[in-house]
Amino acid sequence: xxxxxxxxxxxxxxxxxxxxxxxxxxxxxxxxxxxxxxxxxxxxxxxxxxxxxxxxxxxxxxxxxxxxxxxxxxxxxxxxxxxxxxxxxxxxxxxxxxxxxxxxxxxxxxxxxxxxxxxxxxxxxxxxxxxxxxxxxxxxxxxxxxxxxxxxxxxxxxxxxxxxxxxxxxxxxxxxxxxxxxxxxxxxxxxxxxxxxxxxxxxxxxxxxxxxxxxxxxxxxxxxxxxxxxxxxxxxxxxxxxxxxxxxxxxxxxxxxxxxxxxxxxxxxxxxxxxxxxxxxxxxxxxxxxxxxxxxxxxxxxxxxxxxxxxxxxxxxxxxxxxxxxxxxxxxxxxxxxxxxxxxxxxxxxxxxxxxxxxxxxxxxxxxxxxxxxxxxxxxxxxxxxxxxxxxxxxxxxxxxxxxxxxxxxxxxxxxxxxxxxxxxxxxxxxxxxxxxxxxxxxxxxxxxxxxxxxxxxxxxxxxxxxxxxxxxxxxxxxxxxxxxxxxxxxxxxxxxxxxxxxxxxxxxxxxxxxxxxxxxxxxxxxxxxxxxxxxxxxxxxxxxxxxxxxxxxxxxxxxxxxxxxxxxxxxxxxxxxxxxxxxxxxxxxxxxxxxxxxxxxxxxxxxxxxxxxxxxxxxxxxxxxxxxxxxxxxxxxxxxxxxxxxxxxxxxxxxxxxxxxxxxxxxxxxxxxxxxxxxxxxxxxxxxxxxxxxxxxxxxxxxxxxxxxxxxxxxxxxxxxxxxxxxxxxxxxxxxxxxxxxxxxxxxxxxxxxxxxxxxxxxxxxxxxxxxxxxxxxxxxxxxxxxxxxxxxxxxxxx
Amino acid sequence: xxxxxxxxxxxxxxxxxxxxxxxxxxxxxxxxxxxxxxxxxxxxxxxxxxxxxxxxxxxxxxxxxxxxxxxxxxxxxxxxxxxxxxxxxxxxxxxxxxxxxxxxxxxxxxxxxxxxxxxxxxxxxxxxxxxxxxxxxxxxxxxxxxxxxxxxxxxxxxxxxx
Numbered sequence: 001x002x003x004x005x006x007x008x009x010x011x012x013x014x015x016x017x018x019x020x021x022x023x024x025x026x027x028x029x030x031x032x033x034x035x036x037x038x039x040x041x042x043x044x045x046x047x048x049x050x051x052x053x054x055x056x057x058x059x060x061x062x063x064x065x066x067x068x069x070x071x072x073x074x075x076x077x078x079x080x081x082x083x084x085x086x087x088x089x090x091x092x093x094x095x096x097x098x099x100x101x102x103x104x105x106x107x108x109x110x111x112x113x114x115x116x117x118x119x120x121x122x123x124x125x126x127x128x129x130x131x132x133x134x135x136x137x138x139x140x141x142x143x144x145x146x147x148x149x150x151x152x153x154x155x156x157x158x159x160x161x162x163x164x165x166x167x168x169x170x171x172x173x174x175x176x177x178x179x180x181x182x183x184x185x186x187x188x189x190x191x192x193x194x195x196x197x198x199x200x201x202x203x204x205x206x207x208x209x210x211x212x213x214x215x216x217x218x219x220x221x222x223x224x225x226x227x228x229x230x231x232x233x234x235x236x237x238x239x240x241x242x243x244x245x246x247x248x249x250x251x252x253x254x255x256x257x258x259x260x261x262x263x264x265x266x267x268x269x270x271x272x273x274x275x276x277x278x279x280x281x282x283x284x285x286x287x288x289x290x291x292x293x294x295x296x297x298x299x300x301x302x303x304x305x306x307x308x309x310x311x312x313x314x315x316x317x318x319x320x321x322x323x324x325x326x327x328x329x330x331x332x333x334x335x336x337x338x339x340x341x342x343x344x345x346x347x348x349x350x351x352x353x354x355x356x357x358x359x360x361x362x363x364x365x366x367x368x369x370x371x372x373x374x375x376x377x378x379x380x381x382x383x384x385x386x387x388x389x390x391x392x393x394x395x396x397x398x399x400x401x402x403x404x405x406x407x408x409x410x411x412x413x414x415x416x417x418x419x420x421x422x423x424x425x426x427x428x429x430x431x432x433x434x435x436x437x438x439x440x441x442x443x444x445x446x447x448x449x450x451x452x453x454x455x456x457x458x459x460x461x462x463x464x465x466x467x468x469x470x471x472x473x474x475x476x477x478x479x480x481x482x483x484x485x486x487x488x489x490x491x492x493x494x495x496x497x498x499x500x501x502x503x504x505x506x507x508x509x510x511x512x513x514x515x516x517x518x519x520x521x522x523x524x525x526x527x528x529x530x531x532x533x534x535x536x537x538x539x540x541x542x543x544x545x546x547x548x549x550x551x552x553x554x555x556x557x558x559x560x561x562x563x564x565x566x567x568x569x570x571x572x573x574x575x576x577x578x579x580x581x582x583x584x585x586x587x588x589x590x591x592x593x594x595x596x597x598x599x600x601x602x603x604x605x606x607x608x609x610x611x612x613x614x615x616x617x618x619x620x621x622x623x624x625x626x627x628x629x630x631x632x633x634x635x636x637x638x639x640x641x642x643x644x645x646x647x648x649x650x651x652x653x654x655x656x657x658x659x660x661x662x663x664x665x666x667x668x669x670x671x672x673x674x675x676x677x678x679x680x681x682x683x684x685x686x687x688x689x690x691x692x693x694x695x696x697x698x699x700x701x702x703x704x705x706x707x708x709x710x711x712x713x714x715x716x717x718x719x720x721x722x723x724x725x726x727x728x729x730x731x732x733x734x735x736x737x738x739x740x741x742x743x744x745x746x747x748x749x750x751x752x753x754x755x756x757x758x759x760x761x762x763x764x765x766x767x768x769x770x771x772x773x774x775x776x777x778x779x780x781x782x783x784x785x786x787x788x789x790x791x792x793x794x795x796x797x798x799x800x
Numbered sequence: 801x802x803x804x805x806x807x808x809x810x811x812x813x814x815x816x817x818x819x820x821x822x823x824x825x826x827x828x829x830x831x832x833x834x835x836x837x838x839x840x841x842x843x844x845x846x847x848x849x850x851x852x853x854x855x856x857x858x859x860x861x862x863x864x865x866x867x868x869x870x871x872x873x874x875x876x877x878x879x880x881x882x883x884x885x886x887x888x889x890x891x892x893x894x895x896x897x898x899x900x901x902x903x904x905x906x907x908x909x910x911x912x913x914x915x916x917x918x919x920x921x922x923x924x925x926x927x928x929x930x931x932x933x934x935x936x937x938x939x940x941x942x943x944x945x946x947x948x949x950x951x952x953x954x955x956x957x958x959x960x961x962x
Contacts, residue, residue: 010902010904011901013909014900014901014906014909015893015897015901017906017909017912018883018886018887018897018900018901018906018909018912018916019843019883019886019887019891019893019897020841020842020843020844020882020883020913022842022843022909022910024842026842026846027836027842113826113828113829187944188944189908189944190845190847190855190908190910190911190944191847191908192847240908240909241908242847242908242909243907243908243910243944274849275848275849275850276849276850503907504906504909504945505907506907687904690904691904691907691945691946691950694946694947694950695944695945695946695947696947697947698946698947698948699944699947721848722848722850722852722853722942723852727944729938729940729941729948730935730948730952731935731939733947733948733949735949736949
């Protein structure tokens, strides 16, 4: 029977979602008498809260409570953070607000309309303070301090040295420097945050429901804030979620807030975020200022790099921040064989929305700096950009390749990927287009970007930010556990649960393909239930859907669980078929002898034996047909004493190439042609994989050309609607040609790598390089809006 | 014209997907909230509440409208259709829905009901549109997952553009 894994199986999820039968967080029933909450938010980026007078609001009909920071401070603790720094964040502001949009009070009423009415009657007096907005300024002694106890806004500085970078710079033919700014943006899932909570005073337990996405390492953070052990903070996650892209991790402070409101009011409390709140205060990717220097030979070989990365996390450091600064750490040299690199990572806090998870997670920031540098090397040495790339790529014979900072690249053939992409006349076409355009006096540029795309994060990577001595004391952190359970019922029906949250990636379909193949069934025979309940489902701190952990992680656990079950069924059947277990296979819905396929039993009949007739089982076999696969690959080691860390399990490869032209009238950047080459190892479902890559591509375009959270110098937030924060529609997303080669990962049984983040990382760098080529400029700020392009051209004398 | 007191709930009756339904609502209640929370038609989604994203698109008397920019009152006595009306009684997907599944035109599925309702209206009036016309209508909707490629492929197949 043909295997279904690796084929374009259409999604099992779709019929319900296409018929209005999705079950998203706001669709699920709540108990009669549920109260509804509205968050009152700070209008100031930085201010002291002088007083909150809720008398008038509380007198209004249907209003149950107006909860303030003073109230929640009595019954909850600040959220745990990864850094031992005195930065206290509760689910409401206490005494002081530190960003425009920070929750200050929660109005709880019989419906949302009443809660919003009452909010207008709450009188809050603030004394504004000067705000720290610019990350570089915020590091200076003269800057206003966000957290007085921390004594500085620059709350973490770590320098890492790999190889002999000093020597590399001394012996280089040339040293090239560049400063790269990466902006703030989000991928704004279409469904906003939802949190519902109730409290049982009998045992002081909380029952919460939210469209949380993980990582579940955040569950202990919530439970600790609520001052209860984990099992007393039950968290359910609905079967459907309207997108996440990292953003829905940041519902967690609101899970705690609604839980506290439930405790205070004695009723179930529900909160649904609206779009204005989401844009203002939900979550952003961190902005980063990178000073990068390269030591190069005159033929373009990179001998060493120095990087100073200053990352701005906004007003608070929320778990698991500063992840984006460290998630790429082991792969900080990207696709290049560079032995010597010094890196300084600095974390700064400013009076802006807190930064957190976002698709790409540190990759877009890293690659914009690294890939802009590679283009600059070409310009300053008078070489072709592509030749500098070729000269520095990791060569295929080096795999598995240990990168300077510790990343263990599993497999790949980077030169082949690059040559395949530029071949078949693709690059020639772009050059021809560029020549024609330039001949006619138009601005046309060609860009390239090389990206190594990590997947499934090592849970120990963030501990790299601690010194080796501190890590020694705290004990090693490492690994990433994935868990999937496969059950077979008395009639042979198969069901699956897994440690992921649904966001639209088609996990239900892919898991059913994997399990069906192992059990000799069809994907339609496998029921996959992915709503999550922390009280009843298998999960670890690594659980959730983020950093492309499904394919190298959960998918493998499913393969293992179904394999364990298949082995058990073979042994049961062997006894009944009178053959050796080694002669048994599961195929076509039957369990049969390989040497004599007519000697067969229906799958369901063998399953029934375990349930109804344990007496017929092989000696010593435990009866239940329920197997949990647990996958924890050994390659995910803790950071070494010299700070090397294998940050992820698999490393895919992406090579992008594009031609862009600047519209001479509107100054818009128009993508003429875009090609993206991927090597993600084995592809589990090409239909779904293609959808993931095209989605990431559109978000890469959004980042490169359209989306930015803008805060002015005083700290006012200027992009609070979809009319100001420009999400691309179909008209703004150009076509892209996707190419593939396959270098299976030797580190996972399925050989498959993550692939859903690469284009978020590559597109901004590729477009920026094309703009630099078109305009002959060094500094390209993203998003490259018409206003910015016009300014660049004006400063360059290029405006007619 | 019917007059209502702004602070009082009144009974709003309409036909939802062929069935007469009614519930009490304040005059300020949005049609999107009314459909979802008073009538239980949760297939209509709310994505921005300022008319930009298109998730909440439904049809009133056959015309696609943003239900987040419409008051429930405005639907009084009218024929409202939501995404729940599209599939056959046995759950069989219609041509457009099938094309969406075949071409992986949805991931999280949150924006999809609005897109389907816009195109059900548009295609009933323009059964043979050009690709440009499809793009024009689709540009009234935000999808964050797909990059729109699958949606365009599905739409083109549904209208017979190869």
